[in-house]
Amino acid sequence: xxxxxxxxxxxxSRILPSMRGLFSELAKGQRPDCFFVACSDSRxxxxxxxxxxxxxxxxxxxxxxxxxxxxxxxxxxxxxxxAAVEFSVGVLGVRDIIVCxxxxxxxxxxxxxxxxxxxxxxxxxxPHVAGWLKYAAPSANKFLSGQVLDKEWAVHNQLSQVNVLQxxxxxxxxxxxxxxxxxxxxxxxxxxxxIGTGDVYVYDxxxxxxxxxxxxxxxxxxxxx
Numbered sequence: 001x002x003x004x005x006x007x008x009x010x011x012x013s014r015i016l017p018s019m020r021g022l023f024s025e026l027a028k029g030q031r032p033d034c035f036f037v038a039c040s041d042s043r044x045x046x047x048x049x050x051x052x053x054x055x056x057x058x059x060x061x062x063x064x065x066x067x068x069x070x071x072x073x074x075x076x077x078x079x080x081x082x083a084a085v086e087f088s089v090g091v092l093g094v095r096d097i098i099v100c101x102x103x104x105x106x107x108x109x110x111x112x113x114x115x116x117x118x119x120x121x122x123x124x125x126x127p128h129v130a131g132w133l134k135y136a137a138p139s140a141n142k143f144l145s146g147q148v149l150d151k152e153w154a155v156h157n158q159l160s161q162v163n164v165l166q167x168x169x170x171x172x173x174x175x176x177x178x179x180x181x182x183x184x185x186x187x188x189x190x191x192x193x194x195i196g197t198g199d200v201y202v203y204d205x206x207x208x209x210x211x212x213x214x215x216x217x218x219x220x221x222x223x224x225x
Contacts, residue, residue, distance in 0.1 A: 022053065032058040035088035037099045037167065039065040043195050044102050050200075058092060060084040064107030064163065065099060066135045069173040082174065089186065090176050097171060100191040101164040103153075107136060108160040115140035135170075139163035149209045161210055164190040165203065189221075 016023075036057045038046050046052070046059060060081060068079050088094050101108075111133050113119045125133070143162045150158065168188050172178045180186035190203035192210045201210035202217060211217060 019054075022055070026055045030055055030058070030092065032056060032088070032092060032094055034058070034096045034098055035060070035085070035092075035094045037061075037065050037067060037097070039063065039100075039102055039105060039107065041102060041105065043104075044100075044193055046100065049193060049198065058084075058088045058094060060088075063129065063132055064105065064111070064136050065101050065167060066107075066132070066163075067099065067167040067170040068135045069170045070175070071173075085171065085174050086176060089174075089180060095185070096187040096189060097177070098189045098191050099164050099167045099171065100193060101160045102193040103157050103160065103195050105156065105160045107133060108139075108163060109156045111136040111140045111163075112143070112156055112159050116144055136163060136166075139166040142166060161192055161203075164192055 032055060034057050036046050036050075036059045038044055038059065038061050040061045040063055046057060047054075050057070062081065066081070067085065068081055070082060089097070110123050110125060110129070113123050114125075114130075114133060115137055139162050140159060143159045147162055148158055149161045153161070168190055171188060172181060177186065177188075181188055190210070191213075192201040192203075193199075194201065200213045202213050202221065203209075204211045204217070213221075
């Protein structure tokens with residue numbers, strides 16, 4: 001708590017004066033470029049590794065950077081993730097959606113253990129966590145059935161990358177996303193962040209694997225966009 005309080009004081013005295021103009025404009029409304037889906041993991045900070053400012057990203061974070069498919073909640077309740085999808089695309093009009101996984105993800109470690117028949121000592125998870133991770137089961141089942149993108153990574157990191165692609169599939173179950181993606185008005189991108197190095201990887205469809213977002217890859221991305 002001390003770090004947070006001292007951080008706010010530092011922000012007010014050192015950073016805020018130079019950003020008052022930006023905040024004044026943001027108070028009039030938001031026009032983010034991108035809907036960014038990331039994990040709640042405290043080590044993953046999208047605005048830091050993408051060097052973006054307040055107002056650039058509409059961010060949704062949860063355990064495992066998961067996007068539940070549309071209309072799948074058996075209780076009939078609306079999940080906040082669906083609301084974020086529809087609001088970002090339908091109201092804010094973002095042009096790109098990024099689902100970003102990361103290395104050493106606890107959700108993926110648990111999802112692998114829960115779904116792998118080779119793991120007999122299943123983790124005992126709190127009920128809400130266990131219930132939430134059912135949305136990662138399709139990712140785990142695909143991985144356990146042989147879908148591997150890069151065997152150089154540890155098992156849970158391989159699953160984390162497969163999970164990014166699975167959540168992009170879930171994203172397309174939302175009619176507004178599917179329609180705009182098919183019309184070429186919305187881009188869907190898979191990213192993956194390596195905590196140990198700080199490198200950001202992007203999914204390269206031509207090679208069916210995640211590659212470091214280098215200068216050359218960046219040029220290809222911007223050209224395709």
